[in-house]
Amino acid sequence: MLRYLTKRILLMIPTLLGVAVLTFFMLRVVPGDIVELKLRGDGGTVTQEVIDRERTRLGLDKPLVIQFADWMKGLATFDFGTSMWTGRPVAEEISIRIGLTLQVAVMAAIISVLIALPLGTISALFRDTWIDYVVRVVTIAGLAVPSFWLGMLMIMGLLTYFHWSPPVTYTPFLTDPLANMSQLIWPALAVGYRYSAVVARMVRSSIIEVMKEDYIRTARAKGVFERLVVGRHAMRNALLPAITVVGLEFAFLIGGLVVTEQVFNLNGIGRLFVEAVSRNDFIIVQTLVLLIAVMFTVVNLLVDLLYGVLDPRIRFA
Amino acid sequence: MKALTLLSAAAVLLALPAAAQTETPRRGGVLNWAIAAEPPTYDCHATGTFAVMQRVAPHYSTLMKFEPGNYPNIVGDLAESWTVSPDSLTYTFKLRPNVKFHDGSVLTSADLKATYDRIINPPDGVISNRQSSFVKVASVETPDPQTVVFKMKEVDASMMTNFASPWNCVYSAAKLKQDPNFPAKNVMGTGPFKFVEHVAGSHWRGERFEDYFRKGHPYLDGFRAVTMSSSAMTNALAGRQVDAEFRGFSPTERDRIVRALGKDAKVQESSWLLHMIVTFNTEKKPFDDPRVRRALSLAIDRWGGSASLSKISSLGVPGGLVRPGSEWSASPKEMEQWPGYGRDMAANRAEARRLLKEAGQENLTLTLMDRNIAPYVTAGIFVIDQWRQIGVKAEHQQVELASWYSLQNSGQFEAFIDSFTQFSDDPSNVLYKYASYDRSPVAVHRATDRELDALFDEQARTADKAKRIALVRRFEKRLFEQAYSVPLLWWQRIVVMNDRVQGWTMSPTHMIYQDLGDVWLAEK
Numbered sequence: 001m002l003r004y005l006t007k008r009i010l011l012m013i014p015t016l017l018g019v020a021v022l023t024f025f026m027l028r029v030v031p032g033d034i035v036e037l038k039l040r041g042d043g044g045t046v047t048q049e050v051i052d053r054e055r056t057r058l059g060l061d062k063p064l065v066i067q068f069a070d071w072m073k074g075l076a077t078f079d080f081g082t083s084m085w086t087g088r089p090v091a092e093e094i095s096i097r098i099g100l101t102l103q104v105a106v107m108a109a110i111i112s113v114l115i116a117l118p119l120g121t122i123s124a125l126f127r128d129t130w131i132d133y134v135v136r137v138v139t140i141a142g143l144a145v146p147s148f149w150l151g152m153l154m155i156m157g158l159l160t161y162f163h164w165s166p167p168v169t170y171t172p173f174l175t176d177p178l179a180n181m182s183q184l185i186w187p188a189l190a191v192g193y194r195y196s197a198v199v200a201r202m203v204r205s206s207i208i209e210v211m212k213e214d215y216i217r218t219a220r221a222k223g224v225f226e227r228l229v230v231g232r233h234a235m236r237n238a239l240l241p242a243i244t245v246v247g248l249e250f251a252f253l254i255g256g257l258v259v260t261e262q263v264f265n266l267n268g269i270g271r272l273f274v275e276a277v278s279r280n281d282f283i284i285v286q287t288l289v290l291l292i293a294v295m296f297t298v299v300n301l302l303v304d305l306l307y308g309v310l311d312p313r314i315r316f317a
Numbered sequence: 318m319k320a321l322t323l324l325s326a327a328a329v330l331l332a333l334p335a336a337a338q339t340e341t342p343r344r345g346g347v348l349n350w351a352i353a354a355e356p357p358t359y360d361c362h363a364t365g366t367f368a369v370m371q372r373v374a375p376h377y378s379t380l381m382k383f384e385p386g387n388y389p390n391i392v393g394d395l396a397e398s399w400t401v402s403p404d405s406l407t408y409t410f411k412l413r414p415n416v417k418f419h420d421g422s423v424l425t426s427a428d429l430k431a432t433y434d435r436i437i438n439p440p441d442g443v444i445s446n447r448q449s450s451f452v453k454v455a456s457v458e459t460p461d462p463q464t465v466v467f468k469m470k471e472v473d474a475s476m477m478t479n480f481a482s483p484w485n486c487v488y489s490a491a492k493l494k495q496d497p498n499f500p501a502k503n504v505m506g507t508g509p510f511k512f513v514e515h516v517a518g519s520h521w522r523g524e525r526f527e528d529y530f531r532k533g534h535p536y537l538d539g540f541r542a543v544t545m546s547s548s549a550m551t552n553a554l555a556g557r558q559v560d561a562e563f564r565g566f567s568p569t570e571r572d573r574i575v576r577a578l579g580k581d582a583k584v585q586e587s588s589w590l591l592h593m594i595v596t597f598n599t600e601k602k603p604f605d606d607p608r609v610r611r612a613l614s615l616a617i618d619r620w621g622g623s624a625s626l627s628k629i630s631s632l633g634v635p636g637g638l639v640r641p642g643s644e645w646s647a648s649p650k651e652m653e654q655w656p657g658y659g660r661d662m663a664a665n666r667a668e669a670r671r672l673l674k675e676a677g678q679e680n681l682t683l684t685l686m687d688r689n690i691a692p693y694v695t696a697g698i699f700v701i702d703q704w705r706q707i708g709v710k711a712e713h714q715q716v717e718l719a720s721w722y723s724l725q726n727s728g729q730f731e732a733f734i735d736s737f738t739q740f741s742d743d744p745s746n747v748l749y750k751y752a753s754y755d756r757s758p759v760a761v762h763r764a765t766d767r768e769l770d771a772l773f774d775e776q777a778r779t780a781d782k783a784k785r786i787a788l789v790r791r792f793e794k795r796l797f798e799q800a801y802s803v804p805l806l807w808w809q810r811i812v813v814m815n816d817r818v819q820g821w822t823m824s825p826t827h828m829i830y831q832d833l834g835d836v837w838l839a840e841k
Contacts, residue, residue, distance in 0.1 A: 030720075031716070031719075031720040031723050031724060031729075032717060032719030032720040032722070032723045033719060033722065033723040033726075034719060036719075036722040036723055036726050037718060037719045037722050037723075038357045038358075038364070039363075039364070039444065039446070040365075040722055040726065040758070040759070041364075041365065041366050041718075041722065042364075042365045042366040042367060042368075042738060043365040043737060043738050043739055043759070044364065044365040044366075044446050044759075045365070045446055045447075045449055045749070045757070045758055045759055046444060046445075046446055046448075046758065047758050048758065050444055054444065057442070085355065085357050086355065086356075086357065086517060087358070087501070087502065088517060092517075093517055093518075096516060096517050096518065096519070097518060155552050155556075158556070159552065159555050159556050159577055163556070163557075163577070164556055164557075165552050165553060165555065165556020165557075165558055166556075166558075167558060168351075168543050168545060168549065168553045168558045168559065169519055169520050169541075169543055170519060262546045262548065262549065263548065263549065264549070265543075265545040265546065265549035265552075265553065267516075267517075267518040267519040267544070271518065272518060275355065275518075277717075278717050278718055278719060279718070279719055280719040
């Protein structure tokens with residue numbers, strides 16, 4: 001097990017290095033200059049000389065290879081650099097926002113699992129009946145409707161019927177649970193619905209597959225109650241692909257809530273990402289891409305480890 | 318007619334309950350307001366973005382300021398009284414006594430000198446965005462702790478306006494001595510509110526400064542500026558999560574908020590010191606030919622465009638280089654004499670086709686670079702359609718803000734939808750955009766025109782207002798003949814807030830009247 005873990009962690013290094021190289025150099029090809037935006041934006045009248053001095057101060061005049069080496073050196077010591085827009089450490093910019101994003105992702109994951117498991121199972125067990133059709137309509141709608149659009153509908157509904165909209169600033173859960181939930185439950189529901197649709201579809205197809213297996217027929221032949229057949233034999237095996245989807249969707253939510261965060265005015269990682277991209281704040285963008293890549297690889301590893309827990313046939317040693 | 322109505326009033330108050338106007342200001346409460354964009358710095362001197370100005374204005378004072386409710390009249394802020402020498406070469410200001418910084422130290426003329434020296438001659442590592450406004454200042458002297466004297470190298474007709482600029486936040490000399498870049502990361506002034514916190518991407522908070530020099534002010538206990546996107550702002554205001562937004566909404570957004578807030582909505586509208594421009598790259602063929610540029614300007618129906626675009630966007634009335642309706646602007650009749658402003662579009666377009674034919678550009682195709690947000694996209698689509706009507710085909714290239722600046726400053730464009738804003742209508746402030754490229758970093762048309770430069774310099778040193786206006790007209794005439802950059806339409810500022818917000822002053826610019834010192838919250 002330890003050997004497997006070490007091997008997987010070591011394999012993450014070239015993956016992340018590849019992501020770092022690609023992100024760093026591709027960002028430099030994108031047209032745009034944060035210094036011009038910062039100093040010439042909204043009627044700024046500074047001279048070219050001032051702009052050149054600022055570029056030098058930010059190290060943007062150095063050869064790309066040197067800039068990359070500087071970034072790598074920083075990463076090795078957990079110094080992610082400073083935002084070229086705000087001048088704040090990147091770690092601080094991320095730490096302000098990561099709590100909110102993680103909370104929404106966790107809440108959305110919980111909502112999705114709570115909805116998807118029963119819906120997917122019922123849909124599979126009552127395949128091609130009106131129950132299945134209803135569940136399929138609900139889940140396909142979840143896949144078709146973008147989360148941000150659902151979020152907009154929610155806000156419009158709240159405004160129209162209750163003359164109220166969710167709070168616009170984040171309150172940590174431990175400070176005021178009610179304020180926290182009244183802000184975050186809506187995006188979690190909007191994102192969780194789509195998330196649950198993806199997972200429910202996967203659960204449904206997995207259970208349909210599993211229910212055709214020999215061991216299910218054997219269990220039934222032995223006279224095992226149908227509830228146990230489904231709960232103990234079918235569900236446990238059908239969950240494996242669903243767990244992969246849950247894990248990957250969770251990792252996606254860390255940087256993928258861009259528009260939903262805009263709609264609900266959430267000060268999260270997705271909004272930071274899109275703002276940094278629009279300003280060409282390379283340092284923030286490349287660090288966030290790397291963070292998301294780390295999330296994906298770690299979640300993948302956790303999913304693989306969970307496979308072993310759920311299915312004893314999978315051995316890591 | 319609608320345009321004329323808008324022109325005639327600097328600020329049109331559409332809805333202001335009579336009771337609220339006569340109420341006595343109430344102390345207390347925290348004003349929650351929305352603002353888009355994160356500030357790149359806290360230093361007023363280093364930037365031109367409202368994202369900084371609207372956040373830091375409540376914390377600072379300036380030497381002079383525009384009188385609330387009486388724009389563009391200038392009154393003292395830190396200055397108690399002032400004199401200008403008959404030759405306009407010496408400006409002497411007497412400071413108010415007992416003005417305190419938020420750290421308790423007393424303001425003296427040394428703070429004014431340190432502040433203006435920093436703007437005029439920024440030390441290494443300090444960025445001054447206002448240096449060009451003070452190039453004619455020879456020295457800043459402090460004969461005593463309450464007096465500051467500006468000696469000029471030559472006459473500058475814009476000096477009083479420059480002293481009233483909201484961007485000249487007065488900093489503590491002691492703090493600047495410790496670190497010339499102190500204001501870039503710290504907020505400490507003599508304004509009505511003390512800085513409390515800035516949570517990046519979330520909000521900015523200030524609380525009442527009890528020792529503020531205007532006794533009884535501010536009325537509010539504090540304020541909280543919440544960072545949010547434009548779409549979120551509309552919902553937040555409609556849902557009463559915030560009480561105001563001070564930059565401006567589009568007509569559609571205004572209507573949505575008014576529908577949601579009903580009688581609690583207060584809408585204030587004004588012409589805006591912000592205009593949309595079509596800029597040509599005069600270094601690229603065929604835009605180096607004035608006939609081509611003039612033809613493209615002639616093809617645009619500004620009056621017709623205004624009538625339709627003002628219903629769906631923030632774009633308002635046609636105007637010259639200075640804000641229509643301001644004391645410096647041309648009348649609509651004068652405007653109609655300029656190329657591209659005549660109301661007979663058939664004649665304009667016939668002339669445009671003739672010019673293109675003469676220039677050998679009958680089948681002109683070009684790329685129009687544009688930002689990817691409203692109302693820029695609206696303006697771009699409109700212009701392309703106008704050009705189509707004289708046989709010119711244009712591709713609409715929409716880019717992100719950073720690319721938009723980068724492409725225009727590096728000259729990688731043929732034509733683009735440009736914009737320009739300033740804090741006042743003063744001609745030197747606004748004509749600067751249209752001077753020669755080697756004189757003005759914001760003149761992105763990349764042309765050199767010494768005739769325009771000479772007119773710019775002459776108006777800048779002409780104290781007689783009527784003569785100065787005549788020079789502005791000559792500048793505009795020359796520019797419209799050459800058409801390096803041509804105004805398209807001026808924006809219309811629409812501010813929507815909850816009616817409980819009182820004491821805030823509407824103006825044609827979103828850069829002034831933001832110290833919140835007179836703002837109070839009515840009981841609802």
